[in-house]
Amino acid sequence: MSGAVQLSVWQVIFSYLFVLLVLAIVRKRGIRREREILLASVRMSVQLVLTGYALTFIFANPSPWVTLLIIAIMEGFAIFTVFKKFRGKLSGRLKKTIAGAMLAGTLSCIFYFLLVVVQIDPWYDPQYFIPIAGMLVGNSMTGISLGVKSLVEGMSLQRHLVEEALNLGATPRLASREIVNSTFDAAIMPTINAMLGMGVISLPGMMTGQILSGTVPTTAVMYQIAIMLGILGSVALTVILLLHFGYKTFFNHDDQFFPAGCRKHCEK
Amino acid sequence: MIGTDALFYLEGVSYQSILDIPDLQINPGVTVLLGASGSGKTTLLKLLNKSISPTGGSIWHTGLDLKETPSIQHRRQVLMLSQQAAMFPGTVEDNLAIGFQFQERKEPDVDTMRQMLLQVQLKKELTEPVLNLSGGEKQRLALARVFLLDPAVYLLDEPSSALDDDTADAVIGLVVKQARATGRSIVMVTHSKAVASKFADETIVLKDGRVVRTMQNRDLEAGS
Numbered sequence: 001m002s003g004a005v006q007l008s009v010w011q012v013i014f015s016y017l018f019v020l021l022v023l024a025i026v027r028k029r030g031i032r033r034e035r036e037i038l039l040a041s042v043r044m045s046v047q048l049v050l051t052g053y054a055l056t057f058i059f060a061n062p063s064p065w066v067t068l069l070i071i072a073i074m075e076g077f078a079i080f081t082v083f084k085k086f087r088g089k090l091s092g093r094l095k096k097t098i099a100g101a102m103l104a105g106t107l108s109c110i111f112y113f114l115l116v117v118v119q120i121d122p123w124y125d126p127q128y129f130i131p132i133a134g135m136l137v138g139n140s141m142t143g144i145s146l147g148v149k150s151l152v153e154g155m156s157l158q159r160h161l162v163e164e165a166l167n168l169g170a171t172p173r174l175a176s177r178e179i180v181n182s183t184f185d186a187a188i189m190p191t192i193n194a195m196l197g198m199g200v201i202s203l204p205g206m207m208t209g210q211i212l213s214g215t216v217p218t219t220a221v222m223y224q225i226a227i228m229l230g231i232l233g234s235v236a237l238t239v240i241l242l243l244h245f246g247y248k249t250f251f252n253h254d255d256q257f258f259p260a261g262c263r264k265h266c267e268k
Numbered sequence: 269m270i271g272t273d274a275l276f277y278l279e280g281v282s283y284q285s286i287l288d289i290p291d292l293q294i295n296p297g298v299t300v301l302l303g304a305s306g307s308g309k310t311t312l313l314k315l316l317n318k319s320i321s322p323t324g325g326s327i328w329h330t331g332l333d334l335k336e337t338p339s340i341q342h343r344r345q346v347l348m349l350s351q352q353a354a355m356f357p358g359t360v361e362d363n364l365a366i367g368f369q370f371q372e373r374k375e376p377d378v379d380t381m382r383q384m385l386l387q388v389q390l391k392k393e394l395t396e397p398v399l400n401l402s403g404g405e406k407q408r409l410a411l412a413r414v415f416l417l418d419p420a421v422y423l424l425d426e427p428s429s430a431l432d433d434d435t436a437d438a439v440i441g442l443v444v445k446q447a448r449a450t451g452r453s454i455v456m457v458t459h460s461k462a463v464a465s466k467f468a469d470e471t472i473v474l475k476d477g478r479v480v481r482t483m484q485n486r487d488l489e490a491g492s
Contacts, residue, residue, distance in 0.1 A: 164354040166319060168417070169344035170370035254321055255339040 004213040016041070055130065064124040071110070071133050075103060078141040085145060089152055091261030093249035097242060098144060105238030106133075106140045113230040135206065135227060136234040139191065143235035147187035147242050152261075154179035155250050159259040162250075172255055176247040187239040191232055198228065275299075275421065275453050276316055280325035286311050287477040289325075294455060294472070298444055300464040301457045303474035309457040310351070312474070313423045316455060317348040329421075344371055347419035351426045351457075353410035355401070360385070361394035363409055367417045376416055384412045387442055389435060403430040408439060415443065422447060424456040428463070440467060 019041045026033050058066055079099045083090065090098070110133045114120050120128045155162065158179055165175035198204060199221075206227060210220035252262050276294040281287065287308040294316075301309045314320045315327060318339045327334045329346065356366050361381060368375045381394055388408040392401065401409060407430040414422065427443070428436030440456075444467045447454050458464060464471045473481040 160352075160354040161356060163319070164350065164356075165366075165370055166343065167317070167348045167350060167353075168367040168370045168413070169340060169347065171340055174370050174372075254318065256319060256321065 055126070058126045058130070062122070062124065062126050064122075067124040067126050067129050070126070070130055071107075071137075074133060074137045075106065078102060078106075078137050081141060082145050082148060086148055086152065089260075090148070091249055091263045094148075094152075094246060094261050097245045097249055098148060101238050101241035101245070102137075102140060102144060105241050106137050106234050109140075109230060109234035109237060110136050112233075113226070117226055117230070131206075132227065132230070136230060139231045140234045140238040143187045143191065143239050144242055146190065147183050147239045148246075150183040150186040151179065151243070151246055154183060155247075155261075156259050159257070162257055162259070166255070166257055172248065172251040172257070175257070176250070180243045180247050183243055184239055187242075188236055191235050195228055195232065198224075204228070274328070275330065275455075277328040278315075278325065279328075281315065281322045281327060282324040283308075283311055283315060283320065283322050285477070287315070287322075289479055292472070292479055292482070295470055296453045297469035298447065298454045298456070298467055299470045299472060300468035301455065301472050301474060302459070302461065302464055304459075306476075307474040308477040309474055310425055311477075313348060313425055313455065313457060317346055317423050318342050319348065344417075345419050346421040346423060347414055347417060348423040349410055349414045349425060349427060351429060353407070353413075355398040355406055355409070358398065359394065360390075360392050360396045360398060360401075360409060363398055364394070364413055364416055367413050371417065381412075381416070384416050385409075387415070387446070388412045388439055404432070404435070407431060408435075411439065411443065415446065418450070418452075420452060422452060422454045422456075424454060426457050426459070428458070428460075436463070437466075 019037065022037055023034055026037065058070070079102050082098055082102075083095060110129075113136070114129060114132060115123055118128060118132070155176070161178070162175045166172075194202075204224055207217075207220045207224040210223065211217055249261055250258055252258065273295075274293045275296045276292075278289050278292040278294075280291075281289045289312075301312060303309050311320070315322055316329075318334055318337070321335075329337065329342065334342065356363055361378070364381045364384070365375045378394060385392065385394075388411050390405055390408040390412065392405065392409075398406065398409070407427065411424075411427055414424075422443075424443075428440050431439060440463060444454065446452075456463075456467075469484070471481075471483045472479055473483070
């Protein structure tokens with residue numbers, strides 16, 4: 001297996017020909033998206049270059065505090081992204097549940113994966129910690145976003161069924177059972193579908209990156225299998241925590257139902 | 269202990285700006301709530317069922333303050349049938365069984381279910397999908413679902429609104445007869461004075477969220 005072909009700055013600059021090509025096409029066809037394409041290309045490049053320098057520095061100077069700080073930033077950014085996506089639709093209790101589910105679900109999986117499965121040493125080795133935590137947090141964020149959307153919409157659209165169930169003497173858990181089950185489906189199915197197509201329909205980015213950088217494909221595959229199972233676990237755990245506590249945020253202490261979420265006024 | 273002989277006793281009860289009841293006693297038996305739309309009848313039923321809580325005042329059920337009573341336990345005893353009761357996806361049988369699943373009780377056998385369908389005059393197979401049912405059939409299925417559960421008190425919100433007069437008369441008549449025979453109480457919302465005069469032991473008239481009259485059945489029959 002030969003090592004990776006190192007790309008020079010000039011070689012990377014040649015790849016910008018694709019951007020010029022796309023710009024020419026959209027201009028010719030009168031699609032007014034030149035600004036967005038240019039901005040996305042430049043922003044992506046700058047962000048990645050800065051990240052590259054930052055990671056080089058962090059890898060060269062490993063510190064548990066820096067690793068923990070980066071994990072905290074990732075978690076904070078992921079939680080904030082979910083809040084921003086559902087602005088005005090989340091009660092305070094549901095926000096706390098989302099944050100708690102993200103932190104508990106992802107951190108437990110990250111530490112299990114790195115310390116028990118990969119067995120990195122030292123435990124904070126940023127070369128492993130940061131990319132793997134990024135993948136687990138990123139996928140869990142997508143899962144929890146889908147879960148929150150399905151839960152909030154389900155409680156609103158199927159409010160008559162929840163109310164009817166309560167009228168018939170159901171506990172909040174039983175009254176929300178169908179919504180909770182379909183929410184789990186909605187949140188977890190994209191991960192399951194990705195696993196089903198993996199290696200046949202798509203070659204995952206991490207594996208491709210490892211192969212391009214000279215890793216033997218079988219080693220890359222082993223990593224990919226382990227990370228996919230880690231992602232599945234992290235997404236599932238995060239969503240289960242969201243659902244286990246999240247449905248309760250639509251009911252008050254008297255088991256009365258609030259389809260838009262139980263906010264301050266419904267608490268006694 | 270307040271009013272242990274009363275089915276419900278309300279003291280200084282208000283709910284937002286919808287309802288304001290300084291004092292009301294609802295006795296065991298069949299009570300009908302009469303009043304125009306928006307008079308607060310449904311809100312009163314929801315308060316009695318504890319699916320909402322009063323913004324002021326207290327409600328007692330057989331002498332127990334509802335604030336102290338666990339909601340789910342209360343709702344299983346004081347069951348509410350809303351005006352447009354929702355049907356759960358599935359068949360007639362699924363909808364009859366679901367109340368027992370919600371209350372974590374053993375489901376009745378199919379013969380008991382069929383018997384109940386006959387009582388509410390719903391001539392449908394247990395395997396019939398609820399999607400195929402008309403509005404009136406759904407209302408009768410909802411009634412059957414509630415009556416199978418056999419609670420101590422039925423809170424019925426316009427249980428015959430989607431039925432024609434003859435069917436309404438027959439179905440409500442059967443419901444009341446069965447309740448009386450088994451010592452159950454009914455609090456029923458209706459627009460119909462005829463239903464009130466025919467079946468009620470007591471009629472409470474609401475207007476703009478206030479109780480304007482409480483009548484025994486004989487007063488109503490006398491046209492007072």
